[in-house]
Amino acid sequence: MERSKKPANIPVSPTIPTPNVSISQDNSRITASLPTGESVEVLLYGATIISWKAKGKENLFLSSKAHLDGSKAVRGGIPLVFPVFGPPPADHATTGLPQHGFARTSKWEYLGKSTSESSATPNSKGDASVKLDFGLSHTMLDKIPSEWKNYEFGITYSVTLNKEDLETSFAIRNTGEKDWEFQTLFHTYLAVDNISQVSVSGLEGASYKDKTQGGKEVKGTSGPITIGGEVDRNYSQGPTKLITIAEKNKPRYELYRDLLIDVVVWNPWETKAKGMADFGPEDGYKKMICVEAGSVMQWNTLEAGDTWEGGQRIKAL
Ligand SMILES: O=P(O)(O)OC[C@H]1O[C@H](O)[C@H](O)[C@@H](O)[C@@H]1O
Numbered sequence: 427m428e429r430s431k432k433p434a435n436i437p438v439s440p441t442i443p444t445p446n447v448s449i450s451q452d453n454s455r456i457t458a459s460l461p462t463g464e465s466v467e468v469l470l471y472g473a474t475i476i477s478w479k480a481k482g483k484e485n486l487f488l489s490s491k492a493h494l495d496g497s498k499a500v501r502g503g504i505p506l507v508f509p510v511f512g513p514p515p516a517d518h519a520t521t522g523l524p525q526h527g528f529a530r531t532s533k534w535e536y537l538g539k540s541t542s543e544s545s546a547t548p549n550s551k552g553d554a555s556v557k558l559d560f561g562l563s564h565t566m567l568d569k570i571p572s573e574w575k576n577y578e579f580g581i582t583y584s585v586t587l588n589k590e591d592l593e594t595s596f597a598i599r600n601t602g603e604k605d606w607e608f609q610t611l612f613h614t615y616l617a618v619d620n621i622s623q624v625s626v627s628g629l630e631g632a633s634y635k636d637k638t639q640g641g642k643e644v645k646g647t648s649g650p651i652t653i654g655g656e657v658d659r660n661y662s663q664g665p666t667k668l669i670t671i672a673e674k675n676k677p678r679y680e681l682y683r684d685l686l687i688d689v690v691v692w693n694p695w696e697t698k699a700k701g702m703a704d705f706g707p708e709d710g711y712k713k714m715i716c717v718e719a720g721s722v723m724q725w726n727t728l729e730a731g732d733t734w735e736g737g738q739r740i741k742a743l
Pocket residue numbers: 499525526637658659690691692716718
């Protein structure tokens with residue numbers, strides 16, 4: 427007999443979707459993805475983020491000629507600059523180090539993941555997030571051709587993939603007995619569709635050092651920055667100001683900074699791009715803009731036993 431008021435089926439406990447983290451077979455890269463489709467890929471070489479997908483798009487520019495085999499710093503993604511930005515000055519503890527230091531060319535250790543699925547429900551994929559931690563210490567470096575061979579340090583680099591943004595942060599510890607100085611920066615290559623339609627706001631009025639003019643101090647402009655040729659500017663700005671990267675006047679990325687008081691804006695344009703053997707395709711400079719948050723216009727002194735923390739959050743809009 428059919429029962430008219432048949433009880434509803436008791437639902438089987440649903441599996442809540444969780445972030446997924448995998449390590450490549452050759453142990454050279456870590457990939458993390460969220461149930462909502464966002465993903466990030468990190469090479470252990472330099473702890474370089476080489477891909478960040480969100481909003482159904484790739485948000486980082488990676489040169490088609492980038493070396494991903496650990497033979498050269500990666501041209502694209504988010505290379506890490508530490509302990510010196512640019513060519514090391516003479517008569518400094520960093521003298522002898524390669525341009526932008528050794529962090530981007532060292533093999534980092536993967537320390538593990540932590541995930542959060544707090545708001546995932548049976549009916550929604552929620553706002554899960556995943557944090558990947560990487561470590562580098564003085565004991566992991568090969569020969570260091572500078573005064574730096576006498577310094578001891580431990581860095582934890584955390585990459586957090588959230589649904590709408592990507593956070594990268596550093597805890598840099600002086601684990602030795604000598605104080606030392608450093609500079610650091612996230613050399614972020616943001617992907618854009620067409621550089622001629624890109625504008626960067628949040629740096630209005632700020633003066634900058636123009637490296638295309640030999641480091642000349644230039645007074646800031648009143649409107650957003652647009653790019654129509656080679657640009658290599660070092661802005662020294664307060665830590666709180668939001669930077670927005672727009673395309674066709676529509677905001678595409680927001681960059682939030684924590685203790686990273688300086689911003690570098692870089693696009694090599696046609697001639698410089700052609701001169702870089704690892705830059706491709708030839709017109710790839712139209713598809714990228716580097717907006718680099720860091721602390722590079724001065725030296726940060728880290729006393730023995732102290733830790734310095736700083737980071738950025740990029741929101742894809
Ligand atoms: O070629 P790299 O060593 O990776 O440096 C690439 C660029 O990095 C920064 O943006 C500097 O401001 C530029 O002067 C430099 O050309």
